[in-house]
Amino acid sequence: MNLNFRKACEKDAVKIAEMLIDIGALHHKGRPDVYKANLQKYNEKEITEILKDEKSPVYVVTDEEDNVTGYAFCIIKTVEETKALVGRKYLYIDDFCVDGKYRKAGVGTFLMEKVLEEAKKSDVSSIELNVWEFNENAIKFYEKCGFRTQKKEMEFVL
Numbered sequence: 001m002n003l004n005f006r007k008a009c010e011k012d013a014v015k016i017a018e019m020l021i022d023i024g025a026l027h028h029k030g031r032p033d034v035y036k037a038n039l040q041k042y043n044e045k046e047i048t049e050i051l052k053d054e055k056s057p058v059y060v061v062t063d064e065e066d067n068v069t070g071y072a073f074c075i076i077k078t079v080e081e082t083k084a085l086v087g088r089k090y091l092y093i094d095d096f097c098v099d100g101k102y103r104k105a106g107v108g109t110f111l112m113e114k115v116l117e118e119a120k121k122s123d124v125s126s127i128e129l130n131v132w133e134f135n136e137n138a139i140k141f142y143e144k145c146g147f148r149t150q151k152k153e154m155e156f157v158l
Contacts (some may be wrong), residue, residue, distance in 0.1 A: 001063055005114040008058040008071060013047040015068040016058070019097045030134035033157070042097060056094075059118065061111045063082045070098040070107045072115050076122060091119040093129035096138075138150060 008016065017040065024039030042050065050056050050073070061070040073095040081087030093115065098108045119127050128150065131138050 001102075003069070003107060003110050004064075004066070005110070006060060006062070008047075008051055008060045009066075010048050010051060012058075012060055012068050012071075013044040013051070014067075014072050015099075016047050016060070017042070017044045019068075019071065019099055020095070021095050022100065023095065025133070026045045027132070030132055057118070059111065059115060061098075061107050061114070064075060068099070069102040070096075070111045072096045072111055072116065076124065088125045089123065089125045090128055091115075091122060091124045096129065108141055109145065 004077045019103055020040050020042060021038075024041065027035040030051050038142065047058070051058055055076045057074050058075075060068045063069055065110065072093055075092045075094050076089065077092050078089050079085055079087060096108075097109070098111070116127065127147075129142065129147070129152075131142060133139075
């Protein structure tokens, strides 16, 4: 399969919205105490609006027929310098997904490599993301890509 990488455009919103439903189901299954059933983080209209924001690039991988096989919602974030913190700019991956039909086919690795290339062009110091502990496949994938745990967010469920 030949893979292509580009910024998402309006025509991609339908497929991205479908994939967001799948991700919502995964999160609901993993943490029904946190995520609602039938979750869709962004609908088509919201995706179309996000695509207009230069500080929130959305990238897609497509097959030879320009069908979306994976996406990455990114946000360029800035931390202001304070007495305690060093000022910095980083790329935050807000959402990352490969269509279930294309998992284990190199789409995710290709997408992450391209996002890293884009991040380097954006003069950021790092790429950050979060992932739920129940999502073991995602954790293994991110570790394979070179990501390391930065901090742990913990809870005590009552």
